[in-house]
Amino acid sequence: MEKLYFGSATDNPELTDAQYCTLLSNTKEFGQITPGNSMKWDATEGTRNTFTFAKDEAILALAERNGQKVRGHTLVWHSQLPISNGGFDNATLISIMENHITEVVKKWKGRILHWDVLNEIFNEDGTWRSSVFYNTIGEAFPGIAFRAARAADPSAKLYINDYNIDGTGAKSTAMYNLVKKLLAEGVPVDGIGVQAHLIVGNVPSTMQNNWARFASLGVDIAITELGIRMTFPADAAGLSQQADDYKNVATACINVPRCIGISRFHPYKYSWIPAIFPGQGAALPWDEDMVVKPAYAAIAGALT
Numbered sequence: 077m078e079k080l081y082f083g084s085a086t087d088n089p090e091l092t093d094a095q096y097c098t099l100l101s102n103t104k105e106f107g108q109i110t111p112g113n114s115m116k117w118d119a120t121e122g123t124r125n126t127f128t129f130a131k132d133e134a135i136l137a138l139a140e141r142n143g144q145k146v147r148g149h150t151l152v153w154h155s156q157l158p159i160s161n162g163g164f165d166n167a168t169l170i171s172i173m174e175n176h177i178t179e180v181v182k183k184w185k186g187r188i189l190h191w192d193v194l195n196e197i198f199n200e201d202g203t204w205r206s207s208v209f210y211n212t213i214g215e216a217f218p219g220i221a222f223r224a225a226r227a228a229d230p231s232a233k234l235y236i237n238d239y240n241i242d243g244t245g246a247k248s249t250a251m252y253n254l255v256k257k258l259l260a261e262g263v264p265v266d267g268i269g270v271q272a273h274l275i276v277g278n279v280p281s282t283m284q285n286n287w288a289r290f291a292s293l294g295v296d297i298a299i300t301e302l303g304i305r306m307t308f309p310a311d312a313a314g315l316s317q318q319a320d321d322y323k324n325v326a327t328a329c330i331n332v333p334r335c336i337g338i339s340r341f342h343p344y345k346y347s348w349i350p351a352i353f354p355g356q357g358a359a360l361p362w363d364e365d366m367v368v369k370p371a372y373a374a375i376a377g378a379l380t
């Protein structure tokens with residue numbers, strides 16, 4: 077199957093940085109953009125049933141001007157969620173969730189390649205993550221969410237996205253089993269998003285097999301938030317290992333026909349990593365001055 081893009085996330089505050097925008101807009105580097113925050117619930121429906129779309133419009137406009145595809149991220153997530161405290165009965169929360177999905181997806185109908193309908197719904201051991209959606213609606217919430225998204229934009233491919241489902245393991249198996257069950261019920265799931273927040277020297281050797289296992293369900297695979305972080309300072313050995321690691325990720329995607337594209341997350345200068353994992357970062361093929369690192373040639377070599 078054809079590969080559709082190598083892409084990047086971005087966020088509105090970064091768009092004032094001209095040097096960065098030039099790189100982001102270079103379609104020889106990036107064929108796709110993911111808004112890192114501006115399509116999330118807190119950005120689009122900060123107050124119940126009041127929708128704001130200016131930030132996402134700015135990113136969509138940039139991508140469309142450049143001729144880049146857009147992944148919509150994300151509709152139903154436990155985080156950045158103003159209604160996370162709950163207090164709703166089942167029917168009320170279903171209608172809040174359906175209304176959110178319908179309004180946001182309808183707004184950008186025809187302009188979004190993929191939607192991450194669900195994000196991060198599993199614990200590491202493969203059990204359901206506690207969230208207002210699971211705790212109130214139970215195991216029915218994924219099917220309801222996918223059906224609402226399909227109805228709002230039949231042309232967008234619909235994804236379930238998570239981290240630590242890169243290689244095999246309990247969480248990957250939970251993803252496999254849920255998607256299998258949803259498909260058997262006729263729920264419109266088109267793809268599994270593998271975030272791929274990886275660590276230098278610790279990239280799972282089972283990635284390719286795991287993605288092939290997902291693909292055997294009849295869905296696409298997208299690598300959605302790729303970064304391979306290391307402990308600062310980034311030394312020559314780390315950079316060389318990182319190049320090998322990136323090559324392995326790109327090769328695994330090439331070798332799995334239904335792996336349709338790779339997106340990386342924000343560049344180091346704007347990365348979320350040092351805030352969450354102090355002392356770590358340097359996760360991308362460009363350094364903070366946007367100079368290519370050894371990983372860049374390794375990825376290019378694997379993809380061509």
Ligand code: 9MR
Nearest residue numbers: 087112113155156195239271301342348
């Ligand atoms: O990149 C996003 C960062 O700017 C936000 O502060 C953070 C807050 O939750 O979310 C980041 O993106 C996350 C993504 O939406 C889902 N996967 C994990 C990413 C890193 O936390």
